[in-house]
Amino acid sequence: MPTEFKRGGFRATAGPRLARTPESARATRDMTVPFSKWTTEQVCGWLEDCGLGHYVNLTRQWVVSGQTLLLATPQQFEKEMGIKHPLHRKKLQLALRSFTSKAMEKSSELDHIWVTRWLDDIGLPQYKDQFHESRVDGKMLQYLTVNDLLFLKVTSQLHHLSIKCAIHVLHVNKFNPHCLRRRPGDENKTSPSEVVQWSNHRVMEWLRSVDLAEYAPNLRGSGVHGGLIILEPRFSSETLAMLLNIPPQKTLLRRHLATNFNNLVGLQAQQEKREYANTSGHTPLTTTAKVRPKKLGFTNFSHLRKRRPDDSADYICPVEAEASPVLNGTPHHTQAGFRGLSPMTDRNSERVDHVGPRS
Structure with missing residues (x-):
């Protein structure tokens, strides 16, 4: 039965087989021709490749050439193409920006099917349906905001931090799709710079190796991965004990x-x-803290076309100056210090601390 292969509410393995391959896409389009000169059919084919094929019918009636999309506003995407889904509009804007930008971002090579597998890896498979429906791909991960995550029904502060740390690990690894470690290696030679790349499953394997196997399954759906453990200052052994449901009275354990x-x-x-933990105003992580939305207008994606220096403050994981080599292709080695990674350690500009009533 096909349902036997179902994971997280849809068949995550079906996409690559059913979607048109990049080779077949290139066969229908001459990639040396500027996007602005693409025909209506070429643009529609490209939309299908991006996972936005359900907007093709209206697009075919409106788009004259690629230039139509390049000059369009978010309001026109909604009115003329029927794109009412805000993250679909954002996906389209980001994809179009790649045609006008000289710098190729590695994140754009990761499609929305890969992102659903990534959610498995970081321990948040419960959000796969929302991310898949919104067609969140690697490039969108790079530019996710707090409100985007709330739209995706990610309301937990801990899960926001989990995604933030996981995106940062991707930044440092130049969006290498295979950067997360899923299988145990030599436990005696484990270093923090390796732990930062552990998947949720790998963390559970570690728990089994330290005689806590009975509690390991409690980490499923917790969002705990190596990046969160290492990079988030508030994530402590007490936080982990709470997530593992180890009773407080079990002091020895x-x-x-x-x-x-x-x-x-x-x-x-x-x-x-x-x-x-010793700083004033410190609030320990809990499993119940929720993130409040930031107030933004309809044109909150307009900065994608013309960014100002302070725009990155809205992103769940801002691209800091120190992380820029990750995006422009110059060498950047994760082993050269796993700390000092600006978005995690700069607590002055923390984005996900907008939680509900504090105790």
């Missing part, structure tokens, strides 16, 4: 977890977590 957790994250991360 919690102490055992804390010892292994500290060995895992290393001295530098331990110190940063300790320092952050």
Whole structure:
């Protein structure tokens, strides 16, 4: 039965087989011709390749050439093409921007099917349907905002942080689709710079290796992955114990977890977590804290065409100056210090701390 292969509400493996391949797409379009000169049919074929094929009928009636889309506003996308879904409009704008930008971003090579598998890897498979319906691809991940995540029904503060850290790991690894480690290696030689790339499944394997196998399944759907453990200062052994449902009265078990957790994250991360816990106004992570939306108008995507220096503040994981080599292709090695990664350690501009009533 086909349903036996169903994961997260849809067949995640069906996309690559059913969608047109890049080779077949190139066969219908001469990629040396500027997008502005593409014909109506070429533009419609491209929309199908992007996962926006359900807007082709109205597009065919409105678009004269690629130039029509390049000059269009978000309001026109909604009125003329019937794109009422805000993330579909954003996806289209980002894709169009790649035609006018000289710098090729590696994130654009990751399609929306890959993103659903990535959600599995970071421990948030419960959002696969929303991300798939919104056609969130690698490029959209790079420019997700707090409100985008709320639209995708991601309301948990912990899950926002999970996605933020996971996107940052992608930034540092130049959006390498295979950067997350899913299988155990040599437990005796584990370094924090490797742990930062652990998937949710890999973290559960580690729990089994330190005699906490009975609690490991509790991390499914938690959003806990290596990047969150290492990069988020507020994520402590107490946070992990809470997510694992280890009762507070089991002090020896919690102490055992804390010892292994500290060995895992290393001295530098331990110190940063300790320092952050001692700061005034520190609010411990909980499983119940929710993120409040930021007030934005209809044209909140207009900055995609002309960015101002402060626009990146809206992104869940801003591209800082230190991370720019990741995007322009110059060498950037993840092993050269897993800390000091600006979006995680710059607590002055934290984007996801807009939570509900605090205790």
